[in-house]
Amino acid sequence: MSTLRTEEMTLNMGPQHPSTHGVLRFVVRADGEVMREAIPDVGYLHRSIEKIAEKVGYRGFMPYTDRVDYVCAMFTNQGWGMACEKLAGIEVPKRGEYCRVIAAEFNRIASHLLSVGAMAMDIGAMTPFAHVIREREMINDLIEELCGARLTFNYMRIGGVAWDLPPGWREKALAYLDHFDPILEEYNALISWNKIYVERLANVGVITAADAINYNLVGPNLRACGIKWDIRKDIAYSVYPDFEFEVPVGNGQWGKLGDSMDRYVVRIREMAESSKILRQALKKIPPGAVLAKVVRNFKPPAGECQIRVESGRGDMGWYLVSDGSGYPWRVHVRTGSFAAMGIIQKLSAGLMIADLVTLIASLDVIAPEIDR
Amino acid sequence: MEALQIIERVKSRFGDRVLEISDKKPDPFAVIDPKAIVEVGRFMNEDPELAMDCLSNESGVDYKDRIEVVYHLFSYQHRHGAVLKVKLPRDNPSVATLEGVWKSANWMEREIFDLLGVNFEGHSDMRRILMPEDWIGHPLRKDFVEPPEYHGISTVRESPIVRLDTKKK
Numbered sequence: 001m002s003t004l005r006t007e008e009m010t011l012n013m014g015p016q017h018p019s020t021h022g023v024l025r026f027v028v029r030a031d032g033e034v035m036r037e038a039i040p041d042v043g044y045l046h047r048s049i050e051k052i053a054e055k056v057g058y059r060g061f062m063p064y065t066d067r068v069d070y071v072c073a074m075f076t077n078q079g080w081g082m083a084c085e086k087l088a089g090i091e092v093p094k095r096g097e098y099c100r101v102i103a104a105e106f107n108r109i110a111s112h113l114l115s116v117g118a119m120a121m122d123i124g125a126m127t128p129f130a131h132v133i134r135e136r137e138m139i140n141d142l143i144e145e146l147c148g149a150r151l152t153f154n155y156m157r158i159g160g161v162a163w164d165l166p167p168g169w170r171e172k173a174l175a176y177l178d179h180f181d182p183i184l185e186e187y188n189a190l191i192s193w194n195k196i197y198v199e200r201l202a203n204v205g206v207i208t209a210a211d212a213i214n215y216n217l218v219g220p221n222l223r224a225c226g227i228k229w230d231i232r233k234d235i236a237y238s239v240y241p242d243f244e245f246e247v248p249v250g251n252g253q254w255g256k257l258g259d260s261m262d263r264y265v266v267r268i269r270e271m272a273e274s275s276k277i278l279r280q281a282l283k284k285i286p287p288g289a290v291l292a293k294v295v296r297n298f299k300p301p302a303g304e305c306q307i308r309v310e311s312g313r314g315d316m317g318w319y320l321v322s323d324g325s326g327y328p329w330r331v332h333v334r335t336g337s338f339a340a341m342g343i344i345q346k347l348s349a350g351l352m353i354a355d356l357v358t359l360i361a362s363l364d365v366i367a368p369e370i371d372r
Numbered sequence: 373m374e375a376l377q378i379i380e381r382v383k384s385r386f387g388d389r390v391l392e393i394s395d396k397k398p399d400p401f402a403v404i405d406p407k408a409i410v411e412v413g414r415f416m417n418e419d420p421e422l423a424m425d426c427l428s429n430e431s432g433v434d435y436k437d438r439i440e441v442v443y444h445l446f447s448y449q450h451r452h453g454a455v456l457k458v459k460l461p462r463d464n465p466s467v468a469t470l471e472g473v474w475k476s477a478n479w480m481e482r483e484i485f486d487l488l489g490v491n492f493e494g495h496s497d498m499r500r501i502l503m504p505e506d507w508i509g510h511p512l513r514k515d516f517v518e519p520p521e522y523h524g525i526s527t528v529r530e531s532p533i534v535r536l537d538t539k540k541k
Contacts, residue, residue: 042502043500043501043502043503046502046503048512050487050512051511051512087398213425213426213448214425214426214474214476215475216428216474216476227448234451303396303397303398304399306399306429306444306455308428317429319429319442319444321433329433330431330433330434330512332429332431334431334480338479338480338483339476342475342476342478342479371502
C-alpha cells in the first residue's frame with residue numbers, strides 16, 4: 001500500500017469566531033490538526049482614536065478613552081488624566097486619588113472575572129461564565145451608582161474624578177467585598193483545580209521570561225513568566241504606596257513556568273489582591289475635595305511626556321505631545337493586547353488548532369485595545 | 373541611572389552621532405543620527421550598565437516639517453528608562469528597523485508605517501496593520517484628508533455635528 005499523500009491546509013479563523021475576543025482574524029497554516037503558523041490579522045475595530053484626540057481637545061477626549069478598552073475603561077480614563085496632569089504639573093487631591101484607586105480596582109476585578117470566565121468558556125466549560133457574569137454585574141451596579149455608566153465610565157477628569165462616592169456607597173462596597181472573597185474560593189472549587197481544565201491549560205503556550213521581555217509582554221502575562229513587576233509597586237503612582245498587597249507571579253506549579261495555567265492563576269490571585277487593596281482604600285479614604293481646580297480651557301505647556309498605568313491587561317503607556325494649544329498634538333497609546341498579539345505568531349508553531357483558542361484566551365487580548 | 377545619565381553615557385560612546393540632547397522636563401530625550409540608530413540600540417541593549425532589555429514603546433509624530441520616530445526604552449534589570457528620537461524628512465521617511473534588537477519593534481513599526489508612512493528598512497513584514505490594505509494615505513499625517521467614501525461606504529454624516537467650539541485652529 002502506498003503512503004497517503006498529505007498537504008498543508010490554509011484555514012481562516014475569524015473575524016467572527018466565538019473564541020476571538022472581539023473581532024480578530026487568524027490565517028492558520030496547518031498540517032492536519034497541528035499548526036505550522038497562525039498569522040494574526042488585526043484592525044477590524046480600528047477607530048483611529050489617536051486621530052480623534054487631535055480633534056476634540058483635552059477634556060473632550062476623556063469619553064473616547066473609554067472606548068480604547070471597554071472592559072477596563074477606568075484605567076484608560078486614569079491614563080489620560082495622568083498624562084495631562086504630568087505635563088501640566090497638576091496635583092490631584094488625596095481623596096480624588098483614593099476614588100480613582102477604588103474605582104480602578106473594582107474595574108480590575110470585573111475585567112479579570114470576564115477574562116477567567118471567558119477562558120473557561122473557550123475551553124468548553126459553560127457554567128463558570130454564568131458565575132463570573134453574575135459577580136461582574138454586581139460590580140457594574142456599584143460602578144453605575146458611582147458614575148452613572150456600566151461600561152464606558154467617563155468617571156475621571158483631568159485633576160481628579162467627576163463625583164465623590166455617593167452616601168452609603170462605602171458600606172455597600174464593603175458588603176460586596178465580604179460577599180466576593182468566598183466567591184473566589186467557590187469559583188476555584190468549580191473550575192480552577194478541575195483536572196481536565198488544568199490539563200488543557202498546563203504546558204500550552206509556554207513563554208520564557210526573556211521572550212516575554214523581548215516581545216514587551218506586560219501585566220499578568222509578564223508576571224506569569226516569573227517576573228515580579230507591577231507598575232503599581234515598582235513605578236508607584238497615585239496612592240498605591242499607601243497599601244499593602246502582594247504581586248502574584250507564576251511558579252510553574254502545574255506544568256512549565258509561563259504556560260497558560262500560570263497566566264490563569266495569576267489573574268485569579270490578582271483578584272484577591274485587588275480585594276485587599278479595596279478594603280484598605282475604603283477604610284483609609286480621607287475627607288476633602290475630589291477634583292483639583294483646573295482651568296476650563298485646559299492648555300498644558302508645550303512638551304511631551306509618557307506615563308505608565310497598570311491596567312487589567314498590564315502596563316499601558318500613554319505618550320502625549322503638546323504644542324501648547326488646546327488640542328493635543330499627538331497621543332499614542334501602547335496597550336498590553338497589542339504587544340501580546342505580536343507574540344502569537346511565534347508561539348503558534350507546533351500548537352494544536354484547539355490550543356490556539358486557549359492561547360488567545362490566556363493572553364487576555366481585547367480587540368478594541370489592539371486596534372484602538 | 374537617571375535618564376540624563378543614560379543619555380550622557382550614550383553620548384560619550386557615540387559622540388557627534390548623538391545630534392541633540394534635550395533636558396526639558398518631564399521626559400528628557402536624545403536625538404540620534406538615523407544612520408546610527410541600530411548601532412545605538414544594540415549598544416544600549418548589550419551594555420551591562422544600561423541593559424535596555426525592553427523596547428517599551430515606539431511611536432511616530434508628524435511635526436509638519438519633519439517626522440520623528442520616538443523610542444521609549446526600558447530596563448527590567450536596572451529599572452530605568454530613556455527616550456531616543458530620530459528626525460526624518462517628510463518625503464519618503466526611512467530608517468533602519470530595530471526588529472533585530474527588540475522583537476516588539478516588529479508590530480510597533482508596522483503601525484508607524486501604516487499610520488505615518490515611515491518605511492523601516494530591513495523589516496521582515498512591512499505591511500499595513502490597522503488600516504485596510506488598499507487604503508490610500510497615512511491617517512496620522514497632519515495633512516491627511518479623509519476620503520468621502522471607501523468602497524461605496526460613505527464617511528460623511530447626513531446631519532453634520534454642529535461645532536459649538538468655533539475657535540478651532
